[in-house]
Amino acid sequence: MLNVQDRDVHQCDSGWVPVFVDQDKSISLMSIGFLLEKPDDAVVWRGPKKNALIKQFISDVAWGDLDFLIVDTPPGTSDEHITAVESLRLYRPLGAILVTTPQAVSVADVRRELTFCKKTGLKVIGIVENMSGFVCPHCSECTNVFSKGGGQELAQHAGVPFLGCVPLDHQLTRSLEEGRDFVQEFPKSSAFPALASITQHILSVASRSS
């Protein structure tokens, strides 16, 4: 998605040097994908090894002076989530952004993630509804492929902010597929205003808390 698939992680005196996406080093990345010898290598690891690496990604990477550290977790409420929350507690994280599709099965998963946030004392910044309707590029009609409104209903029910709906957008998926710059190339796409508004919301939460 960010065009970094062949890049390597190096060591310096203060730890692992993350992979920089652009020349300005405005986005730096760390992923187990950079540590595999071959891209096909399976990471057949049980929880304890995963947990040790997550801790290392927080403490042993030369992150430098960051504005935001974004941790993209798998779905669920298991090892990765428990370890990330425990390891980051010291740094007082801004909170969690929960992403669901409109479907009942996905909303049910995120409902359990809300309970997890409550149990672990992690603030919920808000809920995003992804894959929220598809506007046909041929006829401009919208089809709610995966139902509609599940994310918004859940946010109301749980009393947390609803951050917005991101539609299925073939220009966004193409950008991610080809590692292109969506913001520069597709400012008129249907997903753009949704993503811009979600980002604004998160930035305003961050500025209030700092």
Added chain:
Amino acid sequence: MLNVQDRDVHQCDSGWVPVFVDQDKSISLMSIGFLLEKPDDAVVWRGPKKNALIKQFISDVAWGDLDFLIVDTPPGTSDEHITAVESLRLYRPLGAILVTTPQAVSVADVRRELTFCKKTGLKVIGIVENMSGFVCPHCSECTNVFSKGGGQELAQHAGVPFLGCVPLDHQLTRSLEEGRDFVQEFPKSSAFPALASITQHILSVASRSS
């Protein structure tokens, strides 16, 4: 998806009685969802507890005489996968069906799952490409929302059977959302022939191996 969200699991002399989807008891289900007191309960479990429950789901459920036992795992190659493969080895499983979307990031995950199957000696029945194009119900034009052909290319590259492409189909997603009988109600939908052909392939592998 199967309209069983409020059902409970009971105990009998030979173990847990699974939840039956229909009166004929032709499909029986077991899921941690049935064991939670409230549907919002988060399962904040690290690997060892998950592994113990997976083993119980195989050994302590009164499954009866099954034609097929289908284990639906999360993506990845971690605790759930290692434990399921280890616990089922004794029963000589038919193999794994790997499901990807056409996108490069999803194909890369499934490539690692192929390596996992090779390492653990699990036969690969084949690869399915899901979310493979969307046919607009208004204008009948097809959009490859998530790219196209990634599953087929991976199958060729890995030398395993390609089982077929399942399109994004709003009649299928609606059936799953509302717990309706897709096979009975939507035999003319675009996903139907794809699913029928994949099922035929799996049945023929099963009949050859028995």
